[in-house]
Amino acid sequence: MFKSSAPLEKIWTGAPVSNGVAHAVVHVLKDQFDxxxxxxxxxxxxxxxxxxxxxxxxxxxxxxxxxxxxxxxxSGSAESEIFETHLLILQDSTILKQTEKTVREQCxxxxxxxxxxxxxxxxxxxxxxxxYLRERFLDVKDVxxxxxxxxxxxxxxxxxxxxxxxxxxxxxxxxxTVQLDRxxxxxxxxxxxxxxxHAAIIxxxxxxxxxxxxxxxxxxxxxxxxxxxxxxxxxxxxNPTAETLARYRSREEQAERREDVFQLERHAxxxxxxxxxxxxxxxxxxxxxxxxxxxxxxxxxxxxxxxFLHMENPNATEDDLAESYSRxxxxxxxxxxxxxxxxxxxxxVDERLALEPEPNxxxxxxxxxxxxxxxxxxxxxxxxxxxxxxxxxxxxMFPMVSGVQEVLEAKAILSECADELTAEGVxxxxxxxxxxxxxxxxxxxxxxxxxxxVDFLSLGTNDLIQYxxxxxxxxxxxxxLYQPTHPAVLxxxxxxxxxxxxxxxxxxxxxxMASDLTLTPLMIGLGLNELSVASTQVARVKHAVxxxxxxxxxxxxxxxxxxxxxxxxxxxxxxxxERCYPELFE
Ligand code: PEP
Ligand code: MG
Numbered sequence: 001m002f003k004s005s006a007p008l009e010k011i012w013t014g015a016p017v018s019n020g021v022a023h024a025v026v027h028v029l030k031d032q033f034d035x036x037x038x039x040x041x042x043x044x045x046x047x048x049x050x051x052x053x054x055x056x057x058x059x060x061x062x063x064x065x066x067x068x069x070x071x072x073x074x075s076g077s078a079e080s081e082i083f084e085t086h087l088l089i090l091q092d093s094t095i096l097k098q099t100e101k102t103v104r105e106q107c108x109x110x111x112x113x114x115x116x117x118x119x120x121x122x123x124x125x126x127x128x129x130x131x132y133l134r135e136r137f138l139d140v141k142d143v144x145x146x147x148x149x150x151x152x153x154x155x156x157x158x159x160x161x162x163x164x165x166x167x168x169x170x171x172x173x174x175x176x177t178v179q180l181d182r183x184x185x186x187x188x189x190x191x192x193x194x195x196x197x198h199a200a201i202i203x204x205x206x207x208x209x210x211x212x213x214x215x216x217x218x219x220x221x222x223x224x225x226x227x228x229x230x231x232x233x234x235x236x237x238x239n240p241t242a243e244t245l246a247r248y249r250s251r252e253e254q255a256e257r258r259e260d261v262f263q264l265e266r267h268a269x270x271x272x273x274x275x276x277x278x279x280x281x282x283x284x285x286x287x288x289x290x291x292x293x294x295x296x297x298x299x300x301x302x303x304x305x306x307x308f309l310h311m312e313n314p315n316a317t318e319d320d321l322a323e324s325y326s327r328x329x330x331x332x333x334x335x336x337x338x339x340x341x342x343x344x345x346x347x348x349v350d351e352r353l354a355l356e357p358e359p360n361x362x363x364x365x366x367x368x369x370x371x372x373x374x375x376x377x378x379x380x381x382x383x384x385x386x387x388x389x390x391x392x393x394x395x396x397m398f399p400m401v402s403g404v405q406e407v408l409e410a411k412a413i414l415s416e417c418a419d420e421l422t423a424e425g426v427x428x429x430x431x432x433x434x435x436x437x438x439x440x441x442x443x444x445x446x447x448x449x450x451x452x453x454v455d456f457l458s459l460g461t462n463d464l465i466q467y468x469x470x471x472x473x474x475x476x477x478x479x480x481l482y483q484p485t486h487p488a489v490l491x492x493x494x495x496x497x498x499x500x501x502x503x504x505x506x507x508x509x510x511x512x513m514a515s516d517l518t519l520t521p522l523m524i525g526l527g528l529n530e531l532s533v534a535s536t537q538v539a540r541v542k543h544a545v546x547x548x549x550x551x552x553x554x555x556x557x558x559x560x561x562x563x564x565x566x567x568x569x570x571x572x573x574x575x576x577x578e579r580c581y582p583e584l585f586e
Contacts, residue, residue, distance in 0.1 A: 007239040012214045014189075016234035017200035019536060020209035021248055022187035023228045023240065026221055027165040029176060036111035036148070041103070049103050049110040056150035057090055063146060064090070066315050067353065069376065082139065089143045095121075111151050118144040138356060166229050170218050172199035174348040178311040182206065182286070187229040189214050189236050194482070196462040196473045196512050198347060202308075203231075204515070204534035205285055207292060211236060213476065258586065266297025266539035270546055272553075278524065278545045281338075281532035283510055285309075287324050290331040292535045297542065300336040302532020303397070303458065303510035304328065306381065307342050307350075314350055321384035326391045333392035338435065338458070338532075339385055341378070341410075343367045343399035347474060362472065367400025372409055382417040389429040397435040397458060402442045404449040411453065439463035439511070444492035447499035457500050458532070461511025465489050483566035484513045490526065490560060490569070497527040508532055517584050520544045521576040522569070525557030540584055547580040 209231025345366025508530030
């Protein structure tokens with residue numbers, strides 16, 4: 001008897017964050033700033049290696065100069081001086097000469113020679129007593145990271161896959177996600193992350209499976225391995241056997257048949273059994289999602305996260321942006337598209353903008369704070385959005401608002417942009433709806449003041465929960481405390497709804513809580529008539545709405561308000577949900 005040489009099946013269990021099943025080879029994403037390999041080169045390759053370095057230095061220079069423009073720092077200002085220093089480091093002829101010497105004498109690739117030399121400089125600076133010189137360590141580090149990225153071609157073009165792949169990563173940041181060739185990504189398998197991490201949110205928008213908390217996969221998996229990713233069961237299966245594949249195929253066929261039933265009425269408006277219309281919109285991040293949005297049955301795009309387009313092409317001009325936004329608006333008209341202005345910062349880091357790492361990025365220079373601080377960048381976006389507003393129904397929404405003053409400041413800049421465009425002879429809409437996100441407790445607590453200044457509010461519960469309970473939405477260790485049904489969160493939602501009602505303006509919810517079918521009864525009971533959800537959830541949320549009565553939902557909300565335990569509130573809502581639409585929980 002011969003022993004079977006079939007590779008062994010191995011299963012990892014993680015946390016499911018986006019449904020679906022994918023069977024494909026994996027592509028393992030490497031950490032960006034590992035020490036480069038000390039690859040040998042032939043003596044006649046020195047000139048070609050140095051040409052690679054010069055090309056990388058050139059792109060980095062353009063990048064820093066563009067940053068200098070966007071940041072709008074006055075010459076002589078602290079910001080401007082930092083960029084000047086970076087440009088000097090970049091152009092230092094001694095560094096170039098020493099790198100070339102190493103490449104020539106040791107016959108090694110330029111990546112390694114440059115990296116080693118810059119590390120030597122960093123180590124020398126790090127040990128100095130002089131605080132000013134010690135600070136220069138960060139400058140050298142920043143420049144080195146930029147150059148290394150370009151040397152590896154990581155930002156010059158998207159990592160290309162020849163075939164469709166499942167992406168495996170330790171930590172898939174939003175900026176990693178935008179650099180992928182998404183047309184070839186069939187799923188995400190990640191070691192860290194949470195339901196509300198942006199990789200999970202994007203997977204749901206793109207309707208591909210994703211599983212997080214798959215500990216140890218980066219160590220054991222290699223690009224090219226074949227796996228099956230089960231986004232519902234939270235499993236990653238290496239070398240699935242024929243039996244496993246057959247089991248999944250039959251399960252998938254059943255799921256498809258069930259799904260077909262929910263999908264039948266997806267394009268019709270959703271009304272509760274007592275006739276209250278509930279607007280079910282969709283969240284989106286990329287231009288290419290327009291087709292998914294059209295097909296999923298959403299009535300509008302309740303949240304378009306523009307920072308992903310920005311990270312895809314940080315150097316986009318106003319014309320480029322106007323074109324991208326207009327394409328989205330035109331392809332979805334007459335549906336309304338609510339564009340959220342850049343919510344950079346937190347985990348959505350544009351490494352080219354961040355001057356220095358922040359100790360607490362989620363409490364730092366994020367969202368509207370960053371936009372108000374970088375007026376040229378903000379104006380470029382607002383002007384582009386106003387121009388896109390000529391092609392259909394557009395709303396502009398400000399993220400991470402902590403109080404009404406920021407809204408007033410942002411609105412003033414928006415008016416300034418509209419006046420400038422008009423003076424330049426460019427058409428802008430007579431009216432454009434302006435909204436604010438409620439995702440910081442201070443905003444919810446002053447929602448009445450904000451509501452007086454805007455046309456609509458949108459509850460961003462992903463952040464509202466983390467800031468209310470002081471629990472990092474990405475931190476595995478405190479994930480158990482991330483409770484959407486915490487009484488404090490529900491009170492803030494209730495207050496915001498009341499404030500919007502008193503002001504006679506609309507209020508919706510675009511955080512992931514709106515996609516959670518167990519919470520739909522509670523959300524309707526709290527008075528929400530607009531839910532913006534993941535594309536894969538639109539038909540299901542509509543199906544749920546059609547089976548709920550407002551009176552029962554309001555009674556549920558009243559009962560929930562008397563509870564002390566988040567789990568008990570969750571159970572109460574789930575009980576209503578399971579009774580009214582059990583088929584969605586099969
Ligand atoms: C939110 O915080 O709920 C939200 C929609 O914004 P993001 O998830 O992009 O932070
Ligand atoms: Mg948010």
